[in-house]
C-alpha cells in the first residue's frame with residue numbers, strides 16, 4: 023500500500039542489515055547515502071548530540087514478524103557457531119542454546135532476561151540503528167561475552183530524567199552521571215518500556231544496536247551488570263481497513279511527504295512500504311521531538327493512538343520545517359543579492375579594463391600621482407622623490423578597502439600636489455612697485471619705502487631673500503591690505519592666515535599621520551593652495567597667539583618664520599623637509615608687546631601710527647569712496663559727498679586711528695543711495711506702465727502716453743513727477759537751508775524724502791543734472807544716524823584742578839582729562855581718594871604725584887598748607903575704561919597744583935590737535951619721536967619740550 027521509501031534506501035538498508043559487522047562501521051561514519059541523509063537531517067534538527075545523531079533507520083523490525091531472510095540466516099548461523107564453540111553462558115541462554123542445538127536457534131522472542139542498556143537521550147525504535155557508548159568496562163565485557171555466546175541481544179531503555187537535573191545540561195555531564203548509575207539505582211531510573219536491541223557490532227566502547235521489538239521490564243535479575251526480566255510486547259490487534267486508522271495513517275504519510283519535500287535533502291525520497299505500527303514508529307523516530315514524546319509513542323500499543331501521537335509529532339515537525347525553510351530562504355536571498363551585485367561590479371570592472379576604458383583603482387591612482395609630479399620632478403628634492411616612490415610601491419601592495427590604503431593615498435595626494443621648487447618669477451621693477459603701492463594706499467610712506475628697499479635689494483641680488491616684516495598698528499590702518507599690495511607689487515602669490523587665539527601646534531606643524539583625520543599644517547596647505555614655493559604669507563594677529571595646551575605655538579611659529587630654520591621646515595604630517603626660505607612673511611599686530619620675544623627679535627617691525635583727519639579725508643576721498651562706489655554700481659556723477667559731510671563723518675562718527683569704521687559708514691551711505699536710485703527708477707516705471715495700460719484703454723490719452731514713453735527721457739519724467747508731488751516740500755526745504763543747517767539735521771523726515779530734498783537742492787545748484795544725490799552735513803544724519811562722538815573737549819575753559827592729558831589706547835591716541843577736587847579740609851586731613859578705574863601703576867603714580875605736588879607747593883608757597891589739611895579726590899573721567907601706565911604723572915601733579923594754588927591751567931597749555939588745542943608739552947626725551955611726525959601733523963601746534971617739572975609749572979601757570 024505504501025510506496026517504497028526509495029529503491030536506493032532499501033538497498034542501503036538491506037545491505038546494512040545483511041552484512042552488518044562490516045556495515046556497522048559505515049553506519050558510524052555515515053557513509054551510506056541513506057544514513058548520511060538521516061544523519062544530516064537529525065543533526066540539522068538539533069536533536070541529542072550523540073545518540074540521536076547516531077540513530078538510524080534500518081530494517082524491518084522484529085515486531086512479531088520474521089526478520090529479513092538474509093539477516094536471519096546470518097544471525098542464526100553465527101549464534102549456532104558461538105554456542106557450539108563456548109557451550110555455556112547465562113542460564114536461560116544456555117537452556118535456549120542447548121535446546122537450539124537440539125531443535126532450533128534462539129529467536130528474539132526467546133530472550134526473557136536481558137542486560138539493560140540505559141539510553142540517555144532517545145528511545146530506540148524498532149527498525150532503527152543506534153550506536154551507543156558503553157563506558158562501564160564490566161558491562162562492556164558482559165556484552166562482548168554474550169555476543170561470543172551468540173546472545174547478541176540486550177534491552178535498551180530510555181533513562182528517566184532525574185527530577186532535579188535540568189534537561190538542558192550539557193550532554194557530557196549527563197553521560198557521566200549515567201555511567202555512574204548502577205544496580206538498583208539504575209533500575210529505578212529506567213523507563214519500563216524499552217526495545218529489544220540486537221548488538222550488531224562492538225568497536226571499542228562503541229556498541230551498535232538495532233531495535234527489534236518492544237519490551238516491558240518486569241523485575242531485576244542481577245545488579246551488575248543490570249539484568250532484567252522482560253515481557254515481549256505486541257501491538258493491540260487493529261483493523262487494517264478501519265477508515266479512521268487509514269485516514270490517520272494517510273495523514274501521517276502526507277505530512278511526512280511534506281516534511282521530506284521542504285527538506286531539500288529528502289526531496290528525492292519516498293516513504294517506504296510500512297504497516298501502520300511501523301509507519302508510526304518511523305514518523306516518531308525521524309521527528310526531532312522531545313524524548314518523552316517519543317517514549318510515549320514507544321509505549322503506545324494501540325495502533326490508532328500511536329498513529330495519532332506520531333501525527334502530532336510530524337505536524338509539529340512540518341511547522342518547524344516551514345519556519346526553517348523561510349529563514350534559510352531569506353538568508354539565501356540576501357546573500358545571493360549581495361553576491362550578485364559583487365559579481366556584476368567585478369564583471370563591469372573587468373570589461374572596462376579589457377576595453378581600456380578604465381584602469382583598476384590603484385593603477386589609475388598611481389598614474390594620477392605620477393602625472394601630477396611630472397612637471398616638478400626635476401626640481402623636486404631627491405629625498406622627497408624617494409619617499410614618493412616608496413609610497414607608490416606601498417600603495418600597490420595595499421588592499422583598496424584597507425584604512426592604510428586611504429592614509430597612503432592622502433599622503434601621496436599631499437606630497438605630489440606641493441609646488442616642489444616651483445618659484446614664481448618675481449618682479450623687481452621699483453617704479454612699478456611704487457605705482458602699485460600708491461595706487462592701493464594713501465600715505466604710509468615709511469612702509470612703502472621699506473618695501474621698495476626690499477625690492478631694490480632683490481633686484482641687485484637677483485633674488486629676494488625670505489624676510490619677516492611685522493606691520494604693527496591700530497586696527498583698520500591698512501596692515502592687511504598693504505600686505506596684499508606688497509604681494510601684487512612683487513608679483514608673488516598671496517596667502518593669509520590668522521593666528522589669533524591659535525592654541526594648537528598642529529595648526530602650524532600638522533598632525534602625525536597616525537591620527538585619524540590627520541592634516542598637514544597651515545604652511546603646507548598654503549603651498550598647496552598657491553601652487554608656488556615663494557608666496558607672500560600674511561600672518562595676521564600675531565600678537566594674539568594663543569597659549570597652547572599641547573606644545574607652544576610661538577615656538578612652532580618661530581621654526582616656521584626663522585630664516586635660519588625654515589630652510590628645512592618639517593611638517594609632522596608631511597615628514598619630509600620643505601624649503602620655506604624663499605617665502606616672504608608679513609605679520610600684522612596691533613601691539614608689539616605681546617609678541618613673543620624670540621619672534622619679535624627676528625622681525626622687522628614697521629609701525630603704522632594711525633591717521634589724522636587730513637589723511638583720513640584723502641583716504642576716504644581717493645580710495646574708499648572710489649572702491650565703494652564701484653562696488654555699489656553707482657556712477658561718479660550720480661553722487662556727491664561734500665567735504666563737510668566727510669569731515670563730520672570722520673570727526674563725529676568714526677573717531678578711530680584707522681579707517682575701517684569710516685569705510686563702513688561710507689558703505690552705508692552708498693548702499694542707501696543705491697536703494698534710493700533703484701526705488702526712484704521703479705516708482706517711475708510702474709507709472710509709465712500704467713500710462714501704457716491707460717493708453718490701451720482710453721484712446722483720448724493714448725497719444726500723450728506714447729509721447730512720454732517714446733520720448734525716452736525717463737529721468738526727466740521721474741523728476742517731473744517727483745517735483746509735482748513734492749513741490750511744497752522743495753520750497754520749505756529751501757527756506758530751511760537758508761535759515762539753519764541744524765534744522766535739517768534734526769529733521770525727523772524719512773531718509774528718502776530728505777534724499778529727494780538733497781537731490782532737488784543740488785538740482786538747483788548743478789542745473790539740469792537733477793539725478794545727482796548730494797550728501798552734506800544737513801542730510802548726513804539720515805544716512806548714518808545721529809553722531810556718536812562729540813568733541814573730546816568738555817570744557818571751554820578748564821576749571822581749577824582740571825588738566826587735559828594725552829593718552830594712548832588701542833584706537834590710537836586720545837585726549838583725557840585729569841580732575842582733582844577738594845573733598846574736605848581740616849587740620850591734618852591730608853588724604854587722596856582715587857577713582858576712574860586706575861591700574862596699580864597709575865595709582866602709584868597718583869600717590870607719587872601727590873607727594874611731589876606737596877613738595878613743589880612747599881617750595882613755591884611755603885605758607886600754603888593745602889595738601890597737609892585737605893582731602894583730595896582725583897578722578898580720571900571715562901570711568902568705564904580701565905587705565906594704566908606711568909606717563910600721567912606730570913598731568914596729575916599739574917592738576918593737583920592747580921587745585922592747591924586755585925589757579926586754572928592756562929587755556930593754551932596741554933592739548934591735542936584733534937581737540938582743537940594748541941600747545942602740547944612733551945618730555946625732552948620724546949623730541950625724537952615728535953620730529954619723526956609728518957609736517958602736516960605738526961602744523962599749527964605749539965610744542966614745548968621740558969626736562970623737569972618746574973618748566974611745566976612755568977608754562978602752565980605763569981604767564
Ligand SMILES: Nc1ncnc2c1ncn2[C@@H]1O[C@H](COP(=O)(O)OP(=O)(O)OP(=O)(O)O)[C@@H](O)[C@H]1O
Pocket residue numbers: 462463464465466495496497498499500501502503504610611612641645646680681682685
Ligand atoms: N592708507 C590707506 N589708503 C587706502 N586705504 C586704506 C589705507 N589704510 C587703510 N585702508 C583701507 O582700510 C580698510 C581696512 O584696512 P585693513 O583691513 O588692512 O586694516 P588692518 O590694519 O589690517 O586692521 P586689523 O588690525 O583690524 O586687521 C581696507 O579696506 C584698506 O584698504
